[in-house]
Amino acid sequence: MLNVSIYRYNPEVDDEPYMQDYQVDTQGKDVMVLDVLEKLKAEDPSLTFRRSCREGVCGSDGVNISGKNGLACITPLSEAVKGNKLVIRPLPGLPVIRDLVIDMSQFYAQYEKIQPYMINNSPAPAIERLQSPEERAKLDGLYECILCACCSTACPSFWWNPDKFIGPSGLLQAYRFLADSRDTATEERLAKLDDPFSVFRCHGIMNCVQVCPKGLNPTKAIGHIRSMLIRSAT
Amino acid sequence: MVTTVTSLGRSGLSDWMIQRISAWIMTAYLMFMVGYFIGNPDLTYAQWAELNSGLAMRMFSLATILAIAAHAWIGMWCVLTDYITVRLIGPKATAIRIFFQLGMIAITLLYVVWAIDILWGI
Numbered sequence: 565m566l567n568v569s570i571y572r573y574n575p576e577v578d579d580e581p582y583m584q585d586y587q588v589d590t591q592g593k594d595v596m597v598l599d600v601l602e603k604l605k606a607e608d609p610s611l612t613f614r615r616s617c618r619e620g621v622c623g624s625d626g627v628n629i630s631g632k633n634g635l636a637c638i639t640p641l642s643e644a645v646k647g648n649k650l651v652i653r654p655l656p657g658l659p660v661i662r663d664l665v666i667d668m669s670q671f672y673a674q675y676e677k678i679q680p681y682m683i684n685n686s687p688a689p690a691i692e693r694l695q696s697p698e699e700r701a702k703l704d705g706l707y708e709c710i711l712c713a714c715c716s717t718a719c720p721s722f723w724w725n726p727d728k729f730i731g732p733s734g735l736l737q738a739y740r741f742l743a744d745s746r747d748t749a750t751e752e753r754l755a756k757l758d759d760p761f762s763v764f765r766c767h768g769i770m771n772c773v774q775v776c777p778k779g780l781n782p783t784k785a786i787g788h789i790r791s792m793l794i795r796s797a798t
Numbered sequence: 799m800v801t802t803v804t805s806l807g808r809s810g811l812s813d814w815m816i817q818r819i820s821a822w823i824m825t826a827y828l829m830f831m832v833g834y835f836i837g838n839p840d841l842t843y844a845q846w847a848e849l850n851s852g853l854a855m856r857m858f859s860l861a862t863i864l865a866i867a868a869h870a871w872i873g874m875w876c877v878l879t880d881y882i883t884v885r886l887i888g889p890k891a892t893a894i895r896i897f898f899q900l901g902m903i904a905i906t907l908l909y910v911v912w913a914i915d916i917l918w919g920i
Contacts, residue, residue, distance in 0.1 A: 721880075724880040724881065724883065724886070725879070725883070726885075757810075758811050759802070760802055760805050760813055760876075760879075761810065761879075764810030764811070767876075794811065794815070
């Protein structure tokens with residue numbers, strides 16, 4: 565039997581959060597953490613968590629699994645269980661709504677700040693705005709972000725200043741549009757990132773890279789943004 | 799975004815660049831000093847005073863002192879704006895943060911003046 569400890573908090577009933585222990589029979593199979601949560605939910609319907617696609621695409625089930633942020637649906641027990649114990653907590657740093665469900669408003673507010681859409685005021689061509697294969701290749705490793713918030717909620721700079729520091733996820737997206745040959749608002753975008761918080765509160769500790777379930781590298785993207793700012797400002 | 803008034807360079811990029819350049823200056827000074835002490839195991843006060851009375855060495859020491867001051871200012875400003883915030887400790891945070899920021903700036907400037915006094919007093 566696998567010992568599972570889960571963060572529980574229902575603000576309507578509980579004065580404070582607590583850890584609840586369960587025992588789960590996985591029949592020796594290396595199932596995903598989400599399978600364990602689903603099994604527990606079948607027994608205890610009050611257990612609350614987000615999930616949707618169950619294949620690492622929607623980014624709904626980001627949780628802290630035995631101390632490391634990740635997607636419950638694509639994290640196998642063999643990676644997450646330490647000493648026959650699995651500990652599941654909500655993603656750290658954002659307010660908890662209930663159990664493993666966090667309020668992601670602050671995360672989305674930062675995403676909105678970087679204007680995550682193409683800006684190009686020139687008349688649209690008849691069919692589409694073309695890119696060379698080389699220009700398109702610059703977006704690889706950037707566009708794949710699924711906004712699960714595993715990276716930003718693993719970042720101490722985001723914990724301390726979630727209202728001012730854009731966070732690794734937002735900055736990866738910011739560079740996705742800065743690097744796009746079809747976007748013409750590069751200077752305007754850079755001008756909004758020059759303050760001491762938006763980009764520069766990143767101290768390069770690379771927690772974001774360690775936890776990204778899609779294998780992306782926000783620290784590298786932040787480095788590219790810094791280089792673009794230097795080129796623009798010198 | 800409101801321009802910060804207590805950060806050193808008033809812009810993130812400026813602070814970031816000062817932080818990197820000051821780090822290089824401090825590293826160079828440290829390596830020079832370590833090399834000097836290794837190369838002079840029987841160092842006397844006369845030799846030490848002679849080294850530090852030359853204009854080039856004074857300029858190198860002054861550059862390092864300014865680098866330390868700038869580096870500390872930026873670093874401390876980051877620490878204070880990380881931990882002494884309204885979000886973390888409530889509405890009193892702004893007054894407390896300004897107090898510590900101005901105190902940190904005053905102490906840093908005092909150290910710089912004191913160090914210049916020592917350097918040119920040798």
